[in-house]
Amino acid sequence: MLGFFAAGITVDLLDLLNARRSTPSRLLGEPGPAPAELQRLLQSAVRVPDHGRLDPFRLIALEGAARVRFGETLARIHARMDPATPDAALDKDRKRYLDAPLILVVVARIDEHHAKVPAQEQLLSAGCVGYNLLLGAQALGYGAQMLTGWAAYDREVADLLGLTENERVLAFVHIGTARERAPERNRPAVANLLSHWS
Template identity: 70%
Template sequence: MTLLDLLGRRRSTPVRLLGPPGPDPAQLRRLLNAALRVPDHGRLVPFRIIALHGPAQARFAEEVAAIHARSEPALPATAFDKDRERYAAAPLILVVVACIDQAHAKVPAQEQLLSAGCVAHNLLLGAHALGYGAQWLTGWAAYDAAVATLLGLAAHERIVGFIHIGTAREEAPERPRPTPADVVSDWAAP
């Protein structure tokens, strides 16, 4: 399969369709090495990755549900069950964290954030290339201060996304996609 074939077939596999097995240690190392090959103006490495798997992942799922219950106690219990299920379904979650230097003299914060976003996208593409399903999610937890504290994030860090990786139990559904004619235009000089 060529790279363009891979890109043309890439789609997110909903977390509810992901299960074991996930990447073995050698595959994970290969995936991470590929994911880190992103544009990085100034070679700042404005990102890091936190791996959630095994008992720690189960504990994280419980903690996230508890944080949500404390912040929105009026929600039905099914909302907190959904949190637990979301973070426990796939055998591996890679949390991509942007480490932004807002005061950097040469590299704007937006470029640093986009570099971290490229890491997340490379993880999706790499998982797909290895034959796994994956989904990039944010949701309320990506923006919650208590979740950031739970993960040990510093003040200059923020979650770009939770990349859920596992084996698809069924084929991911396709969705309508824009065509180049929908989004590309030619610029004409004034």
């Protein structure tokens, strides 16, 4: 059996992977993880492959009223960037972070000139943190979705979040209690993805 044994319970890790699905952020609500659950989640999420032990990642939590302020500021930035932005798009900016009670911003800290660890490996390590957050949230009984959007790629938003020049937003991971079961979707056939080199 592919799994581990803890507290008298055997958990099949492949069952967890096969049950993994994203819960659309609009379907997430209160409650979010309690402080002790969040600590467990974060400790697990950062156990990722990390060539050189660089910790090329960090996390920023958006909770409570900070989510409102963040959305309002994004709407102002968006309107300034493009004065022709429709009101509906600006309203979406304002409300995008209000459904899930917790949003974790996954930040990649990339040393482009590292002597031994290529930037791509650092980026992959940080990306694994985002994926572990999805898996960990689901293991704790919460729904989660990893999103980007224009704000993930905007330098003014990076400055708003306090990112340095070598940092970038990889994703916003929305976490909360699912108001309804997340829909399943068709998954790719492995036979179409696997080839054998000889």
